[in-house]
Amino acid sequence: MSADITKMRNIGISAHIDSGKTTLTERILFYCQKIHAIHEVRGKDGVGATMDSMELERERGITIASAATNVNWKGHDINIIDTPGHVDFTIEVERALRVLDGAVLVLCSVGGVQSQSITVDRQLKRYGVPRIAFVNKSDRTGANPYKVCDQLREKLNLNSVMMQVPIGLEEKLEGVIDLVRMKAIYFDGHDGESIRIEEIPEALKAEADERREMMLDAVSMFNEEIMEHMMEETEIPEELLHETIRKAVIAQDLVPVYLGSAYKNKGVQEMMDAVLRYLPAPPDVENKALDLDNDEAEVVLPSDRSKPPVALAFKLEDGQYGQLTYIRVYQGIVKKGSELINVRNGRKFKVGRLVRMHSNNMEDIVEAPAGDIVALFGIECASGDTFCSPDLNLSMTSMFVPNAVISLS
Numbered sequence: 067m068s069a070d071i072t073k074m075r076n077i078g079i080s081a082h083i084d085s086g087k088t089t090l091t092e093r094i095l096f097y098c099q100k101i102h103a104i105h106e107v108r109g110k111d112g113v114g115a116t117m118d119s120m121e122l123e124r125e126r127g128i129t130i131a132s133a134a135t136n137v138n139w140k141g142h143d144i145n146i147i148d149t150p151g152h153v154d155f156t157i158e159v160e161r162a163l164r165v166l167d168g169a170v171l172v173l174c175s176v177g178g179v180q181s182q183s184i185t186v187d188r189q190l191k192r193y194g195v196p197r198i199a200f201v202n203k204s205d206r207t208g209a210n211p212y213k214v215c216d217q218l219r220e221k222l223n224l225n226s227v228m229m230q231v232p233i234g235l236e237e238k239l240e241g242v243i244d245l246v247r248m249k250a251i252y253f254d255g256h257d258g259e260s261i262r263i264e265e266i267p268e269a270l271k272a273e274a275d276e277r278r279e280m281m282l283d284a285v286s287m288f289n290e291e292i293m294e295h296m297m298e299e300t301e302i303p304e305e306l307l308h309e310t311i312r313k314a315v316i317a318q319d320l321v322p323v324y325l326g327s328a329y330k331n332k333g334v335q336e337m338m339d340a341v342l343r344y345l346p347a348p349p350d351v352e353n354k355a356l357d358l359d360n361d362e363a364e365v366v367l368p369s370d371r372s373k374p375p376v377a378l379a380f381k382l383e384d385g386q387y388g389q390l391t392y393i394r395v396y397q398g399i400v401k402k403g404s405e406l407i408n409v410r411n412g413r414k415f416k417v418g419r420l421v422r423m424h425s426n427n428m429e430d431i432v433e434a435p436a437g438d439i440v441a442l443f444g445i446e447c448a449s450g451d452t453f454c455s456p457d458l459n460l461s462m463t464s465m466f467v468p469n470a471v472i473s474l475s
């Protein structure tokens with residue numbers, strides 16, 4: 067059985083250096099139960115020192131070793147694609163961005179939008195990647211998620227909107243108020259594993275009401291029914307809100323902002339829920355390619371399993387067991403044992419070992435459908451090559467350049 071692509075997300079975690087991308091990725095792996103033991107990471111600021119440097123290296127190795135890591139969150143397959151946080155716009159960054167369908171923009175609650183965040187965001191815009199934002203380090207002195215949300219508007223020209231109100235801030239950060247559900251969510255325990263949902267505390271009611279109003283003002287621009295509910299002061303169905311936000315995010319007209327502290331294990335799970343709710347699944351994204359043999363005519367690559375396969379090799383990696391080629395499948399199904407052709411040089415090859423990379427192991431699979439990100443073993447190719455079925459007319463597909471164009475399905 068190949069994966070259900072409506073329950074798949076291909077995301078990048080984009081951030082400037084030091085905003086906590088590595089820590090956040092580790093937490094995601096932890097909550098997705100890929101890493102079973104969480105360690106406090108020794109901070110550059112000297113906080114938390116339960117992990118020695120060897121362990122730290124190993125643990126970090128797990129997170130950042132693969133170009134794409136598959137995790138499961140609430141019945142969904144999430145491929146986390148490593149998006150190098152380079153300031154320079156390199157071909158490597160470009161390829162990683164090309165295979166993403168969505169991104170989490172990570173910012174520091176104290177530092178806010180910095181010059182590197184501007185670069186990262188510009189890259190996401192160039193590739194039309196829909197995003198949500200996570201204001202990390204909200205446990206630090208001077209944390210101000212609202213200010214960061216405003217900076218996203220002012221400095222990055224994003225239609226950002228706070229989806230949460232912090233319960234306590236800085237070292238007193240306990241949880242968040244979810245402005246859709248209008249509930250207080252507390253992250254308890256050292257690992258933040260248990261989540262307690264309660265009524266909004268009295269002292270925060272006015273702030274929550276005011277922030278919900280702001281959120282609804284932003285969201286209602288995309289849906290008249292919500293506007294009518296607001297005018298008539300009738301209850302807005304949660305599903306209607308979610309669906310409206312999702313469409314606006316996919317159209318890149320809205321950036322919902324979440325807050326928390328990866329380091330203190332707070333807010334990560336809520337942000338992951340937002341990934342499932344608002345970032346697109348592969349069929350929500352229309353991918354187009356340019357046919358360079360035909361005046362760069364646009365060719366649509368539907369995430370349709372019945373079509374002949376087309377895939378892009380976006381990263382080569384020397385692994386323990388030989389060279390791995392990471393591919394994103396754009397159309398059809400890539401099957402183990404089937405024949406593909408490298409359109410750059412016309413060479414045919416057989417798909418040998420096909421694997422899905424997890425943080426700590428790899429899983430042999432027999433097929434990968436359109437939308438999926440997997441790796442092939444032992445293929446001679448270059449990064450950026452396109453593979454397709456020999457049944458496709460070579461002149462038509464020669465040098466396919468997948469070029470993600472977002473549109474709603």
Ligand code: GDP
Nearest residue numbers: 083084085086087088089109110203327328329
């Ligand atoms: P990256 O460079 O973006 O991958 O950032 P790291 O994950 O390496 O984190 C940079 C520093 O910030 C490290 O010292 C982390 O321990 C620290 N850090 C990460 N997340 C948080 C957070 O939520 N709160 C605080 N206080 N520190 C954090």
